[in-house]
Structures are given as C-alpha cells and as structure tokens.
Amino acid sequence: MLRGFKTSGISGAEDTPSRTAPPKARELALPSMALPRRFCSSQRAFEDLRTAFVGTNRLADALSGTTEYHNKVITKLFGGNSLYGCYGLAVTIFSLGIIRDIIYKTAIESQPTLPLLLSPTFRAIAYGLLASGNILVLSSMWALGVTGTYLGDYFGILMDAKVSSFPFNVTDAPMYWGSTASFLGSAILFAKPAGFFLTAIVYAAYSVALRYEDPFTGEIYAKRDRERAAGKKSS
Template identity: 50%
Template structure:
C-alpha cells in the first residue's frame, strides 16, 4: 500500500505555471462573487425584474439559467485544469477511486435534495426577488448542514480531484471551500435580514401563519 503523501509532497505535483489552473481558480472565485453582487443589486433596485417587464418570476429564472450556465463553464474549466496537471502515484489506487465515487455521490445527493426542497427559485436566490418561503426548511439535507448546496458541491470537487488522482484538484477544492465559506458569511446574514423584515411586516399587518395539522 502507498503511504499517505504529506502536503509538501502533494504540492510538488501541482504545476502552478499552467494557465488552465489559474483560469479554473479565477472561475471558482468569480461565480459566487457574481451572483451575490447581482442578487443584492436586484434586491435593492429590482433592475432584473424591471428588465423583464416587472415579472420577478421570469427575472429569477433568467438569473437561475445564468448561474447554472456559469457553473457548467466552471466545471469544464476545472476538469480541463486537472487534465493539464500531473497525477500523484499515491492517488492512483482502487481505494482512492472508491472514495472518489462515494464523495461524488454524497455531494450530488446533497445538491439534488437541496434543490428539490427549495425549488428552482429558492435555490437560485429567489429571496432577493421577494419570492420567500413561508417557513424555514429543516428537513433533509438541511438537518445535516445549513448549506447543503455549497458543501455538496465542494465534496463533488474533491471526488473529481481524487478520481483523476490530481493534487492540483485537491488544492482547487480547498479554494472552493474558502470561496463558499466567504459566500456563506455574506449570504446568511443578508437572507436572515430579508426574512426578519418580512416577519416584521407580517406582524404589523396582523398576519398569522397557518397552523400545521
């Protein structure tokens, strides 16, 4: 059996001079930055809703398509970057591949189940368009992690890195984790403030939520 390589050994198998590696890293950082900036501007100015004739649903779907498309580009650039990077011998074994498949499966389960629970609009920042859920979702996968979409995506990145046996992929996955952690730190308080404002307005209007039977 191959011993587990140290961090320094893994870094020796990362070619930082590859342009594809830098482009992939830039794409990973760009996506959440883009959708946070756009969503916050929409919340404050309704510029997307106005662009689509005042229809917030269509505007939200348009942003969803854009974010999804950028995600496909990011994934393509990530895979392209991995193909240009050297593989580490210790990451070539069957057990590593099994771990890769497991991570990829769990990651996609978290992403898919999160989307199922939230719906397309809930997944793609519908809150910023004023499309709010009546109450917080606490079932699976939100009873496991508060950000299943982000954490599931991170696991998928790691699974892909291991499947290719690329230390560069592991490093890019760490970058994904950092980027998403920063995004969560911005998004969660802002989203909480949106719902707090909605609840305050409901209380003033004397709104009472329906009781569950």
C-alpha cells in the same frame, strides 16, 4: 437563498430590510498559490483557472446582490416580472456552473498525476464523495425549488415554512458543501493534486458567501415577520 424554507408566494419590493447592508460582490482575497511544479504543469494556466473559479462566484453575487435587491435591474429586464427575473438568474447561475465544471475538468486532466491516488481505496473514497455530494445538491434543489435555490428572496419571492427534512437535517447548507465534496471527489478520482487547491478555493468562497448571505437573508424574513405581526395588531 435562505436555506431550509419552502416557497409560498411573492412579496412586494417593499419587503426590504432597513438595518442590514446587502452583501456586495463577495471580496475574497485569496493569496497566490504557488504549486509545486511536479503537481502543476502550467502555473500560469492554473492561476487563470483560479481566477475563473472566483470570478463565477463574484458575477453571480454581483447580479443577485445590491443591484437586483435595491434597484431591481434584472426584474426590469424581464418586464417587471420578478418571478421571470429569478428564473433568468437561475439559468445564468446554472450555465456558469456548467462552464466552471468544464474548465475544472479540462484543467486538472492536463495536470500531473499522483500515483498514490490511483489505489482502489482512494477511488472508493472519490466515488463516495461524488455520490454524497450530488445527493446533497440535488435533494436540496428538490426541496427548495427553483426560486428557493436561486436567490429568490432578492427578487421579493419569500418563503414561509422551514424545511427540516433531508438534507437540511444534515447541514444548513447542503448545496454548498455537497458541491465542495463533489469537487474534492473529482480531484481524487482523476488523481490530480492540483484539484485539491481548487477545492480549497471553492470551500473558501462558499464560506465567505455564507458569512454574508445568512445574516442578510435572515433579516429579510425577520422584517417580513415584524410587518406581519404589526398588521395583526392593527386589524
């Protein structure tokens, strides 16, 4: 998605950038994290969870990247309707997010607790992070709508006017950083140091995604603007 734009209509499949290569499934080379045994009761379980975290991001990117943008595989599965295809991807990404959250909660609850994090000060910090994170995520979804939130530009569903109101006047990627804040808040609330490592993985995955996603989606809209300008000159 191109954060900060408001949906106005559906562009045809011909609106494809000619110069910028699309982001493939994001390759995030993460080193093996050896956690101190006092903070992680099962190293193997934690490594499996780390893989699941990265896997959900890779799956979503693979579905919405090269395959859909160039070959329209998801659109074809929905009878050639790109809007329905985008909705289908939205349900998939949303469902994967729920599964990831359940795995995260289940995993860190079984990990050792750090008593220091049980203090009222840290609990207040945790609730603050959770509140601010959810506000950023939900308000950005409200501003962008379903297609704006769930990679509609890969389906040719382009946006017209940039949204500069909250939360986009705070950060260009409110959903990513709001989600990261929520994971960090959960780790503190449960007083589980293992959650900090998972939060770091989420942060790294989002950072890599932004590095590829922003230039690619920016080129989509730049090409659309060039075509509009060329059309006005010829008319």
